[in-house]
Amino acid sequence: MKFGDYYLKGYDWLLRYGPRIIIAIILMFFGFWFIRKMRGWIAGTFVKREVDPTLQPFLVSFSGVLLQILLILTIIQVLGIPMTMFAALVGAFGVAAGLALSGTLQNFTSGILILLLKPFRVGDNIIAQGQEGTVSSIQIFYTLLTTFDNRTVVLPNSKLSNEVIVNLSREGIRRLDVELKFTFNIPFEEVKSILTNTLNAHKELLKEPTFRIGVSTVDADGYKVMVNTWVKPHGFQDIKLTLQENIIRDLIAKGIKLPGMV
Numbered sequence: 001m002k003f004g005d006y007y008l009k010g011y012d013w014l015l016r017y018g019p020r021i022i023i024a025i026i027l028m029f030f031g032f033w034f035i036r037k038m039r040g041w042i043a044g045t046f047v048k049r050e051v052d053p054t055l056q057p058f059l060v061s062f063s064g065v066l067l068q069i070l071l072i073l074t075i076i077q078v079l080g081i082p083m084t085m086f087a088a089l090v091g092a093f094g095v096a097a098g099l100a101l102s103g104t105l106q107n108f109t110s111g112i113l114i115l116l117l118k119p120f121r122v123g124d125n126i127i128a129q130g131q132e133g134t135v136s137s138i139q140i141f142y143t144l145l146t147t148f149d150n151r152t153v154v155l156p157n158s159k160l161s162n163e164v165i166v167n168l169s170r171e172g173i174r175r176l177d178v179e180l181k182f183t184f185n186i187p188f189e190e191v192k193s194i195l196t197n198t199l200n201a202h203k204e205l206l207k208e209p210t211f212r213i214g215v216s217t218v219d220a221d222g223y224k225v226m227v228n229t230w231v232k233p234h235g236f237q238d239i240k241l242t243l244q245e246n247i248i249r250d251l252i253a254k255g256i257k258l259p260g261m262v
Contacts, residue, residue: 023078027071027074028071032071035067038063038064039063042063043056046059046060057137107140107141107142107157107158108141110157111138111142111157113161114143119160120169122136123135125168125169125233125234126165126166127165128155128159128160129153129159129163131145131147131155132148132168133146133148133153134148141157143157143160148237168236169233173209173231173232174230174233175228175230176205176228176229176236177227178227178243178244178247179226179227180224180258181222181225182258182259183222183257183259184222186256186257188223191225191251191256192225194250194256195213195225195251199211201246202243202246204231204232204242205229205231205239206232211228211230212229213225213227222259
């Protein structure tokens with residue numbers, strides 16, 4: 001075959017498919033630009049309509065993926081590629097990907113369940129996989145947890161959907177317990193009176209439910225007093241530290257000797 005024949009065939013192919021390729025390239029650049037704009041608009045709409053912040057990242061990501069799939073299918077149609085061939089390739093790729101990414105797909109499914117069932121939300125304090133902190137983000141495949149010492153923990157969603165999760169914020173209040181030990185020569189009523197004044201003076205403690213003070217254990221060398229009071233979930237540790245400090249200060253100020261004091 002002569003060079004002229006190749007030239008004619010190439011020229012014929014270019015006339016037949018060139019416009020489609022150019023249109024597909026333009027459509028691709030315009031499509032991805034449009035998808036970015038749509039993601040921003042969708043995110044802004046969710047914020048204005050006060051959609052649950054737990055669902056916002058997932059819905060924005062899902063919308064972006066769906067638009068990208070529609071764009072790819074449109075480009076394939078413009079190029080004139082038979083959809084039967086594309087369906088066969090997708091099917092084969094799907095089987096291979098499913099086997100290779102079984103754990104990832106499990107995380108994806110678990111992420112959907114977490115977003116639908118809502119065992120916890122963004123902003124909740126939880127204990128999961130031995131980690132305690134505040135949920136900062138729920139993604140499709142994983143959940144981000146910020147611990148109280150400012151570490152970011154990435155938890156796979158499959159672990160969260162199949163393991164025990166302690167939600168410390170769901171009920172809106174938490175009980176704070178403080179246990180103290182005294183010798184028998186210190187009257188319980190005197191201790192109770194001092195502790196009552198301390199609890200009443202602490203502004204961050206909730207008035208309802210009311211606090212409780214009682215003897216929790218009686219030992220051979222003394223007795224233990226348990227203090228139960230209620231606080232808001234956020235700031236629990238800070239309140240506990242200040243409350244214990246105030247209790248020790250007030251007991252010593254009233255002449256009560258704690259264990260170990262001379």
